[in-house]
Amino acid sequence: MMAARQLPEVLDVQDDLFHVGQYETYRHLLRERPLAKVRFYDGRELWMVNRYEDVQFVLRDGRFSNDPTKFADLSFAVTAGVPDGMEDYFYRNMLRLDPPDHTRLRKLVSRGFTPRRIAELRPRIKEIVDDLLCGLEEKGSSQPVDLMAEFAYRLPVAVICELLGIPKEDHDRFRDWTAIVVSNDPEVQELKPDSYRGLMNFVLELIHERFHHPGNDLLSALVQMRDNEDRLDDAELVSMVFLLLVAGVETTVNLIGTGAYLMLTHPEQADFLRGKPDYMAGAVDEMLRYFAPVEITTRYVAEEVSFGGTVVPAGSLILINLSAANRDPERFPQADTFDVARGDSGHLTFGSGVHFCLGAALARLEGEIALDGLLRRFPELSMAVPESELRWRRAFLRGLDELPVRTHGPACTTDTPTGSHAQ
Ligand code: HEM
Numbered sequence: 001m002m003a004a005r006q007l008p009e010v011l012d013v014q015d016d017l018f019h020v021g022q023y024e025t026y027r028h029l030l031r032e033r034p035l036a037k038v039r040f041y042d043g044r045e046l047w048m049v050n051r052y053e054d055v056q057f058v059l060r061d062g063r064f065s066n067d068p069t070k071f072a073d074l075s076f077a078v079t080a081g082v083p084d085g086m087e088d089y090f091y092r093n094m095l096r097l098d099p100p101d102h103t104r105l106r107k108l109v110s111r112g113f114t115p116r117r118i119a120e121l122r123p124r125i126k127e128i129v130d131d132l133l134c135g136l137e138e139k140g141s142s143q144p145v146d147l148m149a150e151f152a153y154r155l156p157v158a159v160i161c162e163l164l165g166i167p168k169e170d171h172d173r174f175r176d177w178t179a180i181v182v183s184n185d186p187e188v189q190e191l192k193p194d195s196y197r198g199l200m201n202f203v204l205e206l207i208h209e210r211f212h213h214p215g216n217d218l219l220s221a222l223v224q225m226r227d228n229e230d231r232l233d234d235a236e237l238v239s240m241v242f243l244l245l246v247a248g249v250e251t252t253v254n255l256i257g258t259g260a261y262l263m264l265t266h267p268e269q270a271d272f273l274r275g276k277p278d279y280m281a282g283a284v285d286e287m288l289r290y291f292a293p294v295e296i297t298t299r300y301v302a303e304e305v306s307f308g309g310t311v312v313p314a315g316s317l318i319l320i321n322l323s324a325a326n327r328d329p330e331r332f333p334q335a336d337t338f339d340v341a342r343g344d345s346g347h348l349t350f351g352s353g354v355h356f357c358l359g360a361a362l363a364r365l366e367g368e369i370a371l372d373g374l375l376r377r378f379p380e381l382s383m384a385v386p387e388s389e390l391r392w393r394r395a396f397l398r399g400l401d402e403l404p405v406r407t408h409g410p411a412c413t414t415d416t417p418t419g420s421h422a423q
Helices: 022-032 052-060 075-080 087-091 101-113 115-120 122-140 147-152 154-164 168-181 186-212 218-224 234-265 267-275 277-290 322-326 360-377
Strands: 035-039 045-049 296-301 305-307 310-312 317-321 404-406
Touching: 022 322, 045 052, 052 317, 052 322, 075 087, 087 186, 087 234, 101 115, 101 218, 101 234, 115 360, 122 147, 122 154, 122 360, 147 154, 147 234, 147 360, 154 168, 154 218, 154 234, 154 360, 168 186, 168 234, 186 218, 186 234, 218 234, 234 267, 234 277, 234 360, 267 277, 267 360, 277 360, 296 322, 317 322
Parallel strands: 045 317
Antiparallel strands: 035 045, 296 317, 305 310
């Protein structure tokens, strides 16, 4: 039983406790250890913050930093498998900088992500989704089809590549590179340096091409942009594109994949949504709360801080458990119940404070259109393997490796024009 579960004094992030039934672990931590000692990938012992109030405090307070270089800590790049000499491309983006550098970079790109710009994307996203559902139907009516590879991956890749103006023939390469660079699977670690090289060099070439031949896309706009006459340099541009690709793809893939899984495992709620499509946007927020695609993020403690009597010294790296915070019963009644009609979007899945996810509106929109389309097009959608055979990634970017389904769909009768980017 949950209450009787014994947790080691120091929890290893690679242990099953974090990857199989982790919510049971988090329940225990929320009750017993708001600040928990954890062994990180590189062997360091770090503190991990779990409760909603503490997580929100850390994310919003300027005394916590995101900039590893201020703390002479380049271990992230090493652990991540970034090749020597490419660290700048990994670090010099807004997520790894504090204000005022953060403010400058965020301001430049945020013009491309205003609520109006995102809302304007709705028809095009709907078109891509309709095309993908058609493809899924063709493959999945007679045999199982992998919803992750054929749907959940393809939509965010198509959307971000279109936004950035990346040619369609490169979408699959992009998807493969990003999947490898964010993976914690020991089997793919040795592929990482080559994937980073492939991705970063490709982006560099694209930047040079757009400099000379600008198009009507976000990358061209970024290349041309000036901020107080201070053009973004190559490293800043590569790093920004890299961040948008990684932050915008792997996360949204998992929102769509996990959202579909939740619909398959909660058929009564799926039926409710088919009858009440107005609830879909709220349902996506509940999916994000219930299974956060980014489970854990980090900060450096710039000034000594105390949590309930435990002093964390300046210079420490701490882990911030967004998933646990989203299940904190002090904040969410019946926190472990999935309820598409909950009507509470106060989860911390997109972070909080100055680094609040730039792509939150886009991710929500993609999730809403994708899952609504899936429910409507395939009322008989079913899992093609027993639930116990599904494999969840052992990484803090959480999601399913594969989700084999049968669509049992009607013949594809989309009347929307066939888009050219969604194959
Ligand atoms: C379900 C999908 C997504 C989730 C769960 C998610 C989650 C997050 C989280 C937790 C952060 C803050 C990290 C921190 O403070 O340490 C963040 C930041 C960020 N996200 Fe997302 N994200 C998603 C989709 C996207 C998309 C679609 C884009 C862009 C196309 C995007 C771009 C960014 C950027 C640029 C930042 C850095 C913002 C800053 O540092 O000011 N994200 N995201």
